[in-house]
Amino acid sequence: MLGDFSKHIKNSGLDEKCKLLDKVTIKEEKENTDEFSRSKGSKNAEILVGEYQIAALGPKPLCLSVSPLNLSAHQEDTWLKPWMNDYRYPGSQSVLKLQNPEAGEIFKRGKNASVFQKPLGLLIPHRYCRFHFNTLRGCERSQCKFAHVPEQGDEKVCMDVLKKYISIDEMCLLQRAVNMFMEYYRKFPPGIHFDLQVLNDLLSSLLKHYLLKEVFQVVNLSMMAKMLPNLKTLLRIFEHVATIKLRNAVPALLDLFCKLVEAGMVLDSEHFNYILKLLYQVQASSEEIATVLEMKSRLQMRQFKDSWKSDLESAFSEVEHCKEKGEWTKLGNLYISVKMGCENFTDFQRFCACVAETLTKDCKEDRPGVPFCEFAETVSRDPLNSEVDKTLLGRIGISAIYFYHKLLQWPKGRKVLDTLYELKIHFTNLKGLTGPEKTAAKCQIVNVAAEIFLKSGSLDGAIWVLRESEWVINSPLWPCDRLDVLNRHNLLCTIAHEVLAKSLYRQTFEVLQNLPGFQNSQETVAVSQYSLLFNKLLDACLESSSLSMSSSVAEFMVSKNIPIEFSFLRRLITCLGRSCLWLKARAHYKSALSLGCYPPLEGNLYRKLLLVPSYLSEIEMLLAIEIFLVSNASSIQSPGNSTQSLQIVLKRCEENKARSKDEYQAAVERLVMAVHISDPKLFIKHLAVNVNKEQVYSLEHCSALKWLKENMKWAGKVWLFNNH
16 A cells, blocks of 8 residues: 555645545545434444544555555565564553444445345355355354354365455455454464465455454464564554554554564564654654664674574585584584574475484494484474474484484484484374485384384383384385385284293284284285284183183184184183183184084984083083083973983093093093083983993983073073074
8 A cells, every 4th residue: 555655645736635535535424424323223323433433544645654665575475483582562552442343244234135145155164154154244143053163173264264255355254354363273273274375465454444453463363373474564564553643552563563573573674764764653752762773683683693594505514514523412403593594494304304314324333322312302402392393303213213223223223212202203104304214114114113122122112113103014095015014024923922921911912913914904914824823822821821811812813714723722611611701611612613623513412412522621511511402402391201311422532542441530520510510400310331331321301401491591592593
C-alpha cells in the first residue's frame, strides 16, 4: 500500500481533496450506521458505530510521510534463526481497543443468507464440521459433534483452510482463520506441512482489514512455536501503526520487535532507519526510540561475531581443523552455530554429511575416546535441540556404527550405541548419511547394531535393539535382500544359544519366534529346519519344570508344523497331569494323537476293547481310558447293557519284549493308579492273561456309568468334537 502512497504525495492539491473525501465518507458511513441501528437494535448499532469509527482511521495516503522501504528478495524470504534470549521491551503494554470481532459478522448478516451457506469449495475430512469450515456463516449449533479445529496430524488441513480463507479475503473468515491458527499451534508444534508463506499472507490480510490485535496474537504465538514472519511483514506492521497514528500500540509493537530480533530476524541499518522514521511520525517517546537504537547496536555486534558461522565454506574448513586437532566438542559447537545460521536445509544436510565423514574417516585407534560420543553429547546440551537434531544425530551415529563394525572395533561401536540409547534416539528407523549405510535396509542396520552388542558381551543390548526394531526382517515397507535374511538367521540362532545357556527360557522363546519364516515376510523359509532349536528349548524347560513355558513352546511348534520330539511331548503331558493341569494335558494329548505319537485307537474303541501300551505313564493311560469311555458312552448308558463288559488289555510292546518282568509289573501298577486318580474313581477287575502273556482287565460298569454321568458334558466336547 505504502509503495503507492509516495506517488501521490507530490500532488500539491491532494491534501485538501483527501480531507474533503474523508468528511463525505464519514458522513455517509454515519447515515448507514443510523439506518442499520434503527432496524437491528441498539446493541448492534453500537458495535457498528465502533466499527465505522475504526474504519474511518483507515489508510489515508497523506498520513504517512515516510517513503516505503524496498526489500531485496534475499531479505524477504530468509529462514530466520530461533531466538536465543527472551528480550522484552521494558515499557508498559497498552491494551489495544481495536474493532469488535462481532462487527463483521453482524454487518454480513444483512446480506443474502444464501451467500453465507454457499460452500467455499474446501475438501474437508468427514470428522470436521463442514458448516464451520466451508461456509461464511459458520456453524450455529450450540453443541456440535464435529471438530472445529484440525486435530493432531492434520496440519495440511489447517494450511489448506488458511489459504482458502486468505484468498476469499472476508473479515469473518480471517477472524476464524486466526482462531483456528491460535488453537491448533497452541497444542501442536509446526510440522512438515507448515508453510511460512501462509503465515505471512495471513498477517498481510489482517493488516489490510485493520485487525491489529489479531496480528499481534498470531505473531506472538508463531514466535513461541519458532516460526517467524518475514522482515517485510514486520515493516508493514510498523507502516500500518504509523499510517493510522495508533500511538497506544507502539509499546506492544516494540515489544514484538525486540522479540523478533532476539529470535533471529536480521535487519540492516537501512531497515532500522526506516523504523525510526515511522516511530518519529507516530510521535514515539525518547525511551522507545532508545530501545530501537539499542537493538540495532546489539544486532550489529552479534552479526559481527557470528558472521563466519553463516559462511558454509568457512564452516567446512573449521570441520577439517577440528578433525586435525581432535576437538570433537568444538565440532559439536560448530554444528550448533551452523544450524542457527544456515538458511538452506540442503546445505545443512551436506554439512552434516561432512561431519559424519570426519567422525569416522582416518580415525586413529590410539586416540582415547570415541569422537561421535563427545560430538553428540555437546549437540544434545543445546537448549534448542529438536527432533530434527535427534534425527541427524541418529543418521550420523549409524555411519559411525558401520565404521566401527567394518574395523571390528566392538568396544567403540558399543559406546556409539550406548550414546544413542542415552539420548533416546530411535536409530532403527533411520538410514546413514554417507556410504553404503545411506541405502541400507532396516534389517541390515539392526543386524550390524545387534552384532556389535553381541560381540561386546551384551546380550541384553542385542535383544533390546531387535525389540526396538519390532523384529522386522523383510516387509513391503522395509525390503531387504537374501543376504540380510541369512545374517539375521545366523544372528538370532547365536543369540538363542547364548540366552538358553543362561536358562533364560522366555527370552530364548521370544528370539526363536522371530526367526525368518514366522513373520509376514516375502521370504519363504522352511521352518522345519528350526526343529532342533525348539526341541532343545522344550527339553530345557521340562528339565527345569517350567510347565507354562514348555506348554507354550509345544503349542507353537504344533501350530507352525515344526517337528516335535515325541518323548518331550509325552513328558510334558505327564507333568501337566501330575500337576493337575488337565485342560492343557488333554489338549497336548489330542495333538500327540494327531501327530502319531500313540498307536491309533479308532480300530478298537467301538469294539469295547482298549489296548493300552505298557510304556505309557499313568496320566497317558487315564487319558486313553477317558477317550474309551466317551466313545462307548451310548452303550454304557443304555439300559440292559450292564452285562456287557469293557475290557482293557495292557499290551507288551515289541521294543519292550527284552525288558524285565519288573517293568511290566510297574506298568500294571500304573494302570491301577490311573483308574484310582480318576474323578470319580474307576474300578477294574483282573480277568485273565491272554496268549501273549498280557494282562486283561474288565472295567466295572457302575463306576464307568457314574464317571460318564458326572463328566460327559465336558468330556464329549473334548474328545468327540474338533476344537475351533
